[in-house]
Amino acid sequence: xxxxxxxxxxxxxxxxxxxxxxxxxxxxxxxxxxxxxxxxxxxxxxxxxxxxxxxxxxxxxxxxxxxxxxxxxxxxxxxxxxxxxxxxxxxxxxxxxxxxxxxxxxxxxxxxxxxxxxxxxxxxxxxxxxxxxxxxxxxxxxxxxxxxxxxxxxxxxxxxxxxxxxxxxxxxxxxxxxxxxxxxxxx
Amino acid sequence: xxxxxxxxxxxxxxxxxxxxxxxxxxxxxxxxxxxxxxxxxxxxxxxxxxxxxxxxxxxxxxxxxxxxxxxxxxxxxxxxxxxxxxxxxxxxxxxxxxxxxxxxxxxxxxxxxxxxxxxxxxxxxxxxxxxxxxxxxxxxxxxxxxxxxxxxxxxxxxxxxxxxxxxxxxxxxxxxxxxxxxxxxxxxxxxxxxxxxxxxxxxxxxxxxxxxxxxxxxxxxxxxxxxxxxxxxxxxxxxxxxxxx
Numbered sequence: 388x389x390x391x392x393x394x395x396x397x398x399x400x401x402x403x404x405x406x407x408x409x410x411x412x413x414x415x416x417x418x419x420x421x422x423x424x425x426x427x428x429x430x431x432x433x434x435x436x437x438x439x440x441x442x443x444x445x446x447x448x449x450x451x452x453x454x455x456x457x458x459x460x461x462x463x464x465x466x467x468x469x470x471x472x473x474x475x476x477x478x479x480x481x482x483x484x485x486x487x488x489x490x491x492x493x494x495x496x497x498x499x500x501x502x503x504x505x506x507x508x509x510x511x512x513x514x515x516x517x518x519x520x521x522x523x524x525x526x527x528x529x530x531x532x533x534x535x536x537x538x539x540x541x542x543x544x545x546x547x548x549x550x551x552x553x554x555x556x557x558x559x560x561x562x563x564x565x566x567x568x569x570x571x572x573x574x
Numbered sequence: 575x576x577x578x579x580x581x582x583x584x585x586x587x588x589x590x591x592x593x594x595x596x597x598x599x600x601x602x603x604x605x606x607x608x609x610x611x612x613x614x615x616x617x618x619x620x621x622x623x624x625x626x627x628x629x630x631x632x633x634x635x636x637x638x639x640x641x642x643x644x645x646x647x648x649x650x651x652x653x654x655x656x657x658x659x660x661x662x663x664x665x666x667x668x669x670x671x672x673x674x675x676x677x678x679x680x681x682x683x684x685x686x687x688x689x690x691x692x693x694x695x696x697x698x699x700x701x702x703x704x705x706x707x708x709x710x711x712x713x714x715x716x717x718x719x720x721x722x723x724x725x726x727x728x729x730x731x732x733x734x735x736x737x738x739x740x741x742x743x744x745x746x747x748x749x750x751x752x753x754x755x756x757x758x759x760x761x762x763x764x765x766x767x768x769x770x771x772x773x774x775x776x777x778x779x780x781x782x783x784x785x786x787x788x789x790x791x792x793x794x795x796x797x798x799x800x801x802x803x804x805x806x807x808x809x810x811x812x813x814x815x816x817x818x819x
Binding site: 393438495508513517571573 | 597612618626633676688700701702740745749
């Protein structure tokens with residue numbers, strides 16, 4: 388049996404009614420093992436205006452590079468109680484922020500290791516299907532060999548790497564169109 | 575089998591283009607400044623993509639599937655049961671998977687600060703529900719039929735009655751947000767969101783079917799809406815050519 392996949396439709400402007408109950412901005416509890424960090428930024432549209440009705444979701448591995456999911460059958464340890472899922476709506480300035488830990492490196496299909504990364508889904512009015520992207524970490528030597536980053540034209544790779552701010556947070560803007568447009572993936 | 579040892583895990587199939595809207599849909603004006611303008615990069619399905627968030631009954635409340643029981647009184651409107659199966663492209667049921675819904679009230683008004691439609695709010699209706707599919711992929715919500723409402727996309731723009739659905743499925747790849755429409759709605763023929771789906775057949779599958787089987791006598795009308803998430807590629811061992819996307 389082969390069934391066609393159901394079509395995607397936009398979340399629309401009233402997404403908060405149905406999705407805000409599961410807001411998770413603290414992805415890692417304070418006692419969770421790993422390097423704790425805050426990562427956030429703004430979602431900006433084609434006019435450079437903040438998108439105040441977006442929803443950002445992340446999916447990530449724990450500090451050991453393990454996913455809280457049955458398909459991850461590697462032998463290494465897994466942090467109990469770490470689920471790896473975050474969801475936040477953007478605020479009135481188009482900002483989002485997650486408090487989490489830096490994930491460990493995850494296996495790549497060639498038998499190597501990927502650079503630490505968060506998978507990101509973005510939903511909003513005006514998006515008939517979600518946008519998928521990844522965010523990587525600054526000063527991370529594995530970025531140079533990451534098999535996914537290497538698929539991205541060199542001049543655009545920087546849009547997928549967060550930068551460290553003066554207050555030691557990680558800043559990463561999601562730019563929908565135009566100069567500095569974030570690289571989005573066909574997932 | 576584990577990706578750790580260089581044995582690629584099977585990814586998910588890419589949806590046929592005619593089944594999904596494009597990002598840029600000029601008839602839906604909000605896409606103009608929000609659709610990406612650069613080409614997307616094809617993402618291989620690594621362990622990061624074939625895993626995904628898992629939810630359980632501890633994450634939701636026992637009555638969260640019944641949108642008519644969230645307040646002291648009965649909401650205004652036509653009581654309906656919306657139920658169906660969540661399947662993958664191979665017809666395999668997706669068990670124990672989170673399904674979230676939200677919708678306007680019977681008058682076409684959302685309980686949301688941005689909604690300025692002058693239809694009245696219903697003090698007995700919030701318009702938000704969630705459940706998990708059972709072990710055979712079935713879900714069931716009790717709600718009221720949402721009303722149509724005007725929006726500012728174009729002159730005489732009215733959204734057809736719809737229920738928003740959000741699903742996770744078994745992996746990051748299967749995440750899906752969609753809308754369920756109602757049979758016989760004349761507003762569908764001019765709705766740019768509905769029309770954004772290229773294939774007429776794929777559009778029709780966004781319309782629930784009226785369902786006598788789930789109708790409860792003297793109480794509630796039934797609508798059936800099955801949802802298909804992306805299916806898995808053949809495992810490398812099943813595919814002698816070893817084709818990978």
